[in-house]
Amino acid sequence: MRLRDTTVVCLCAFLGITVLFLPLPVLNGPYEDLREGEVDWTCSTPLLSLAPPDVDIDEVRDAVADARATELASGQRYVPPESRHPLCGSLARTQVVLALLALAGAFWRGRRWWRSTAGTRAEKRFKRLHESVNNPQGGPRIFR
Template sequence: MRLRDTTVVFLCAFLGVMVLIVPMPVFGGPYEGIREGEVEWTCSMPPLSLAPPDVDLDEVREAVADAHVTARTTGRPYIAPVSGHPLCGGLARTQVVLALLALAGAAWRGRVWWRTTADTRAEKRFKRLHQSAENPQGGNRIFR
C-alpha cells in the first residue's frame, strides 16, 4: 500500500503534535514499595515537565498510609493520593524527542511533496494566464 505524500505529512504532523500535548499514561503499576492503584500518578504536558521537581517517595508512602488509615477509621472507600511520578522528566524528554522526529519527518515529506508537484502547479498557473489573455472580457475573475 502506498500512501500519498500529503497523507504521510498529515499523519506525521498529527502524531508529533499529539505526542507533544498528551502525556503518556504508563504509570499504573507498582513502584518501589507502593502497590498498584494506591497512588494516582500524574504528569503534566511533556514540554512543561522536562525538568520536574523531585518526588519524595517517603512522603508519598506516608500519604498512602494516611489514606489507608482514614479509609479504615471512617469506613469510606479508599481515595488514592495524587502525586507526580518520579519518571515524568525522563518520559517527557523522550516524548519531546519523538515529537521533534515526527515533525521533522512531516517537514521533510512535505518538502518532497512540494517539489514533486511544482510542475503541476506551474502548469495550472500558465493555463490560467493564457485563458485570461485569450478572453480578457469573458468570465468573472472571482470564479476562476
C-alpha cells in the same frame, strides 16, 4: 499500500503535535514498594515538564499510610493520594524527542511533495495566464 505524501505529512504532524501536548497515562502500575492502585500517578504536559522537581517517595508512602489509617479509622472507602510519578521527567523528554522526529518527518515529506508538484502548479498558472489573454471579454472567472 502506498500513501500520498500529503497524507503522510498530515499523519506525522498530527502524531507530533499529539505527543508534544498530551501526557501518556501509562504509569498506573506498581512502583518500588507501592502497589497498583495505592497512588493516583499523574504527569503534566510533556512540553512544560522537561525538568520537573524530584518526587520524594517517602512522602508518597506517608500519604498512602495516612490514607490507609483514615480508611481503617472511619470505615470509608480508600481514597488514593495523588502524586506526580517519579519517571514523568524522563517520559516527557522521550515524548518531546519523538514529537520532534515526527514533525521533522512531516516537514521533510511536505517539502518533498512541494518540490515534486512544482511543475504542475507552474503549468496551471501558465494555463490561467493564457486563458485570460486569449479571452479578455469573458471577464473574471471565480471558479477555475
